[in-house]
Amino acid sequence: MNFQVDLTNCDREPIHIPGKIQSHGFLVAVNASTYVISYISTNIEQYADVVPQHMLGKHITELEPYLELSADNAQLTQILNLAKNSKSDEIINPLTIHTKGKGYNVIIGRSKTELIMEFETTDSDLDLDVQKTIGRSVAEILSGKTLIVLLQKAAFEVKKIINYDRVMIYKFNDDGHGEVVAEVKNDDLEPFLGLHYPASDIPKQARELYKLNLTRIIADVNAESSPIITYQEADVPLDLTHSVLRAVSPIHIQYLKNMGVGSSFSISLIAHGELWGLIACHNYSPRFIDYKARDASKLIGQILSSALEYRQDEENNEQVAAINEAASTIADYIKKDIDIVFALTKNKTTIRDVTMAAGVALIFDGGITTLGNTPDDDQIKEIAGWLKVNMVDNIYYTHRFPEIFAAAKKYSNVASGILACVLSKELAEMIIWFKPEQITSINWAGNPEKPVEQTEDGLLQLSPRKSFEIWNQIVQNTSAKWKNDELATVLKVREDIIYAINRKANEIRLLNEKLQVAYDELDTFSYTISHDLRTPLSSIKNYSELLLATNKSLDESAKKMLERIIKGTDKMHMLIKEILHYSRVGRTDLEINPIDMSLLLNEIKREVLSAINSPNLEFIMGDTPPINGDVVMISQVFTNLISNAVKYSSKSQPAIVKIEGKVGSNEVTYSVSDNGVGIDVNYYNRVFELFKRMDNALDFEGTGVGLAIVKRIIEKHHARIWFESKLEVGTIFYVSFKN
Incomplete structure (x- = not known):
């Protein structure tokens, strides 16, 4: 039959019904019930003096005389009876007969209603007993501790057994394209190791046949295939799915010719029920190895399949164990x-x-x-x-x-x-x-896009590549695939993290509830202490003032004592007030709004100047860009900073205080500078601590609470505060607010 192969149906080429067989053997198919010959290969006349067309429709016994079977051989009817009664053809294959004094292996197969007999010579150019060497070879192969070593040893041992010019381990990737992952070859051959071959080189239906037929030999790529003929009225092609002589696709034959290959032999590698790859053997001249040698090679493939399945699983399990252990940790x-x-x-x-x-x-x-x-x-x-x-x-x-x-x-x-x-x-x-x-880079053995040639009738026909120069394809925008085990581990880690977050959130909620209770108790305590302290302080102050005003007999020493008591009670009142204010800053909700800083700063300036008499003060106001914040709290910040600047520069001649704001890309930064006493570098890390005052500031009134309040307000606004200072030169405080 003539099947036109084009780019759209390459995967549907009916390679299981080629209508031909390879010429190194012949085929006879009979009806399984009647043993009447229904199909026969035309090349039978090269092995027996018979016209193939004359045998169609005849009982198989009529063929036997032409084959001149030896007397001690089973007759063809006996072979067919044995096949019919056997549960598996593998149990009986091959059966050896002698025709015209020459040995043949008879391989029995089935095709719907037919029993197929394929006859191959028992001659082989292997000069060793393959079956005896298999034990040693298998032991050597299985000594490989890693998958890649296992495969390399397998290639070496298979080459030693069948002596092909090149033996490769060919692995199929997820998308169907193949890669040579191990290779042993004659020294004069160029290496194929690492080359990739497009999926179309071994199309889908061919890969399915490799799963059914674990070995496949092409004895001579240059030999003409022999047609199979049948009854004219029943011109249905014979299904050769399980045939050992099945002819090869013309495209694949040309493909091998382009590579210079004279003969090929392959052994399927199956892992987890799927075609993992092939042991692909190339010879650069015609080569035939008999059925028993191929069957022994198949055994190596089956053992290697089990081993690589185990090794691959072992390596995968090690990776899975590692990521699972990491997840547990x-x-x-x-x-x-x-x-x-x-x-x-x-x-x-x-x-x-x-x-x-x-x-x-x-x-x-x-x-x-x-x-x-x-x-x-x-x-x-x-x-x-x-x-x-x-x-x-x-x-x-x-x-x-x-x-x-x-x-x-x-x-x-x-x-x-x-x-x-x-x-x-x-x-x-x-x-x-x-x-x-x-x-x-993927090194393709030739361009993976197969060229299309036009036939004489104008059809576009797929033809094999004619160049096997390395074609370099860069896999862009693609990574290694994520494995199911990675996804499962990530899901587990996600659950653990979310559980931990929720647990910590609950812990924080409980702490917040306890903190709220503590805050409430602190408020009660603060007000109680405030009230209890203020009452006796007020009494002390009032009695002192009364004594000072009414008792005319007091000497100067007693008057000074009473004045100090009055001043001390005032300071205590101020300290209690500021401590209460400090404790509330962290719990007060912010009301963020745009603030007109020019208006705010001028108001603070008036209040500070009226409270602090500093006649020699020079007050400079620069740019005042607006900021966002809680106007009450921001007012406290700048009141404190400006008051400190005025206070600590009051002894300078003249005293200079400067305020200005600058707009940056992400922040608005204000600076409040003075030319006062400055801060000793040894106190830099204590400036914002509660109740900390510098030695050179003891002559100035203060509680050591103001800058601590400023720091808390700034942090509550997610802003920044820092300073620069030098003794007897002055200090600059900076405050930056996000835009």
């Missing part, structure tokens, strides 16, 4: 450490270790923490923004992210693959793992 960390970020990123084992990723980013609590190779923070924010909009489930993964999110092409080298899990969608908190782009 992470779970322990987050149980013990109240700081989630520290637990996930700062220990020996980190969240990067729970996958095979090259890098990871943790977006949590308003910050980004990265480990390994990742995009920069701005790019991570960009990815997180896209994920927040596009993630439907709690986990998202792809190995072709730049093809989905075009902006990621800028950093595809580190983020072609992403795996993300959401911790809080509302807060855009998540973990993102990154796999890099596989810029690993």
Whole structure:
């Protein structure tokens, strides 16, 4: 039959019904019930003096005289009876007969209603007993401790047994294309190790046949195939799915010719029920090895299949065990450490270790923490923004992210693959793992796009490639795929983290409730103490003032004593007031509004100048850009800073106080400077502490509470405060508010 192969139906080429067999043997098929010959290969006349067309429709016994079977051989009817009554053809294959004094292996197969007999010579150019050498070879193969060593040893042992010019282990990848992962060859041949072959080189239906027929020999690529003929009225092609002589696709024959191959032999490698790869053997001249040698080779393939399945599983299990152990360790960390970020990123084992990723980013609590190779923070924010909009489930993964999110092409080298899990969608908190782009060049054995040639009738026909120069394809915007085990581990880690977050949130809620009770008790205590202290202080002050005003007999020493008592009680009143104010700052809710700083600062200036008599003061007001804040609290900040500046510069001649604001890209920064006594460098770290006063400030009135209040207010606004100072030169306080 003539089947036209084009680019759209290459995978549907009916290679199981080619209508021909290879010419190194002949075929006879009979009806399984009647033993009447229904199909016969035309090349039988090369092995027996018979016209093949004359045998169609005849009983198999009529063929036997032409084959001149030896007297001690079973007759063909006996062979067919044995096959019919056997549960498996493998049990009886091959049966050896002698025709015209020459030995043949008879291989029995089945095709719907037919029993198929294929006759192959027992001659082989192998000068050793293959079956005897198998034990030693298998032992040597299985000594390989890793998968790659196992495969290399297998290639070496198979070449030693069948002596082909080149033996390769050919592995199929997920997309169907193949890669040579191990190779042993004659020294004069160029290496194929590491080359990749497009999936179309061994199309889908061919791979299915490799799962059914574990060995396949092409004895001579240049030999003409022999047609199979049948009844004219029943011109249905014979199904040769299980045939050992089945002819080869013309495309594949030309393919081998282009490579210079004279003969090929393959052994299927099956793992978990699927075609893992092939032991592909090439000879550069015609080569035939008999059925028994091929069957022994099949045994090696089956043993290797089991071994590589075990080794592959073992290596996979080691990876899975490693990421599971990392997940368990992470779970322990987050149980013990109240700081989630520290637990996930700062220990020996980190969240990067729970996958095979090259890098990871943790977006949590308003910050980004990265480990390994990742995009920069701005790019991570960009990815997180896209994920927040596009993630439907709690986990998202792809190995072709730049093809989905075009902006990621800028950093595809580190983020072609992403795996993300959401911790809080509302807060855009998540973990993102990154796999890099596989810029690993794939060395194709020729251009993977098969050329199309036009036939005489104008049809486009697929033809084999004619060039086997390395064609380099760069796999862009693609990473290694995420494995199911990685996804499962990430889901487990996510559950552990969310549980820890919720547990800590509950703990914080309980602490807040306790803190609120403590605050309430502190308020009660503060008011009680305030009241209880103020009453006796007021009495002391009042009696002192009364004595001072009415008792004329007091001498100067007694008067000074009473004045000191009155001054001390005033100071105590002020201290109690400021302590109460300090305790309330942290619990007062902010009312953030735009503040007209020009209006506020001029009002503070008037109040300070009226309270502090400083006739030699020069007060400079610069730019006063607006800020956002709680106007009452901000007023307290600048009142305190300006009062301090005026107070501590009062002894300078003249005293200079300057206030000005500057607008930056992200902040508005105000400075309050003076030319006063300055701050000793030894006290720099104590300036904002409660009740801390400098030695050179003891001559000035103060409680040591004002700057502590300023610091608390600034922190509550998420702003910044710092200072510069030099003794006897002056001090500048800076306060920066975010725009």
